[in-house]
Each structure stands twice: as structure tokens, then as C-alpha cells.
Amino acid sequence: MKRNIVIATLTAAALATGGTVAAFAAGHDDATATQRQANTSVRSAAEAIAATLRHTPGTALSAGLDDDGADAWEVTVVKGDGTEYDVRVAPDSGKVLGAQRDTDDDKDAEDRAELAAVKGAHTDAREAALAAAAKGTVTEVGLDDDNGTVAWSVDTAKDGKHSEWKVALDSGKVTQDRDDDGDKA
Template sequence: MKRNIVIATVAAAALIGGGTATAFAVGGDDDGAAGTSSVQLKDNARDNDSDDARDDDSDNAHDDADDAAENTAEAKAAKVTAPDAIKAALAHTKGTAVSAELDDEDGGLVWDVDVLKGSTWHSVEVDPGTGKVLGSWVDKDDDGDDAADAARVNSALKGASVSAADAARAGAGKGTVTSVDLDDDGKAVAWNVETTGAKGAESEYNVDLKTGKVTPDHDDRDHDDHDGQDDDGSDD
């Protein structure tokens, strides 16, 4: 798995020891051997030829419908919750869980949990059907910045009383949690939690590192609204 870390320096006086901190979003693709998941989903890929025959509005509507169907299928198929997946990963690999994501890979649906132990990153895959650890490996950054990345994450989490599992439990009241990671909401360091609703709609929330308070991630929604525009506000 290749670990992609998005780094942003933010003011976090209220959260991290009265100073500044750096926020991270950790995720990536499978790069190591792992067992086969007990949860296998059907291929929902659409026919590209029929896509070309649709107009933009119709195509977007079908994309949204397909995404919602996929989200619903993954959320329903995962019998193991995010907190339980994190617990299983930490029982296998001691350290601090920095992210957990429900991901449909070649070997089936898995919980992909990133664990930081000292300055070493570990990727642990957990079966969402059984809670069994399917595999784990040391995950090295191609740029060789693992130690620096680890130091920044440890600094961001210093003094935090809410863990990734705690954040996932807090977000569960909003829907089925499919992802949790350490992220920047534009104002302060927080846990970012993604949920899927009953009809497949995705929502994002921030969970305070100290209080566990859950708030909507408005910044992410605003960012998505402008993804198709240049800096001057015009379309590409």
C-alpha cells in the first residue's frame, strides 16, 4: 500500500498544547500480500458505451445512483464496525491507529487500518465479515519522510483524549462509519469521519480531539462544490 499524506499547518491553540500543529489524512493503495476477505461484492462497473450515449445530466444522475448503490452495499456488507476493526488491528500491531477505511480491493472488501508505532508505519487489513486480520506490513513512504511524518502526527495527537476508535463511535450516530482519519477542517486539527446513510448518501463530520464533539464538515462540502472551477471561479 502506498501511503499518501496530506499535510497542512493549522492553528490549534485550543486543541494541541496552545501552539500550532500539523494535520494529516492518511490513506493509500494495496502494496502487499494479504488474505482473501470473506466479504465479496458484485462488480458494479457500468458499460462505458452506454455512458457515452447519455447526456451530461443523465450521466451524472447515473453516476450518483451507482455511487449510492456501491456505498450502501459496502456499508451493509461490513458486519465489523470501524471501532472493532481498529481494535483488531491494534491487537495484532501495537501502536496508534491513525486511520481506518472500508475499501473494496481485489481480495474483497477490507478495513484498511494505518497504525503508527514509534516512527514506523504499518498497514493492517481486517476482514469486515469476521474481524480477522488478513495481513499486515510495514508501509514506507517513497520520499523517505516516514520519521518526519510520524513526528508531525505524534505532535498533532499530543494531549488528545479522543482516539480514532472513539471518533468512529461518536460518528456512528450519524450513519454507518466507512472512514476515519486525522484531518484538517480548515480551522483546527480534528478526526474526520465519513458516514453512509440508509440510501447511500455520504456525509463527513469532524470530531474534536479533546471533547469528542461531532460537527458537520462544511469545509469539505464547500470544496467539493468548487472542484470543477479554476481559481478565478470559471470552469476548466
């Protein structure tokens, strides 16, 4: 019964934010608990981006769990005029904790190319996080320019293992990231 309530709650929350969520009611309770935990965390990444864009409209360029122990998502947004904002979002509630304009004006050619690529993209940062959700708990999503090809780079954690994924800007297709030697990153 409790599992059905959790599944219904997750599904309703995902639909309310325009997202999707996978919930598995069959199988061993430990396995379904792990699946729910991963989906709840990934959904939080997507919700952090959605909350940020409601607070600070623009284009999300990245989102990641704060690594300084402050327990918050940091989302970078660029507005139409090119100004960037760093927004902090509580991972449990989706509440915006604060927003600060990024005054770093050293936009290089790579930054401009990434911004141009994402403006014409069919897949945004939130959709990239949701697409990679099947691979594990999303801990970070951002743009990556690899030899002139811009894609979303998504870091996940699953069973203590960290993996990196590329999500195509045009199709949303998820592939495992490979280093220069062809090994999994």
C-alpha cells in the first residue's frame, strides 16, 4: 500500500512539472526502493532546473550538486541579453535559496559556441537530466564541447559507481562518454 502511494505521488509530481518518472511496483522491495530513490534524486535535478527557470527565466546551462557540503543544487542560467546567473536550489523542496549575477565577463570562443548550440537545441538541460535518469542518480548536467561537437554531459552515480554520459542536443539520445583512448569515462 505504501509503495502505491509513493508511486502515485511521484507520478503526480512529475506530471505537474511536465516531466516523467519511472516507477516499478513489481519485484523485490529492496530493488524497488533503490529505483524510487534514483528517480526521486534525478527528478530533483530536473525540478531544480524548473524551479530556477521559474525564478530566473532564461536558458539553463548547467546544474550540479554543490560540492562544498552546503547541500544545494547550483544552476547556471543565461538570459537573452547574455547575463549569467548562479542560482542555488534546495534539493528536497525545490525552493530557490538565492540567485547571484555572474560578473565574470571573460566569455571565450568556446563559451559563445556552446551558447549558440544550446539556443538551437531540441533538448534542454532538464530533458538531458531526465534522459540520463535511467543510468543512475544525476549529480551534474552541463554543456561539453568535444572537438567542436557540443552535447550535454551528464554525470550519474549508481551502486557506488560514477559514470559520464553524453546527451545529444538534437535528439536527446544518451550514449556513454568515452575518453580519447575509447575507454569509458
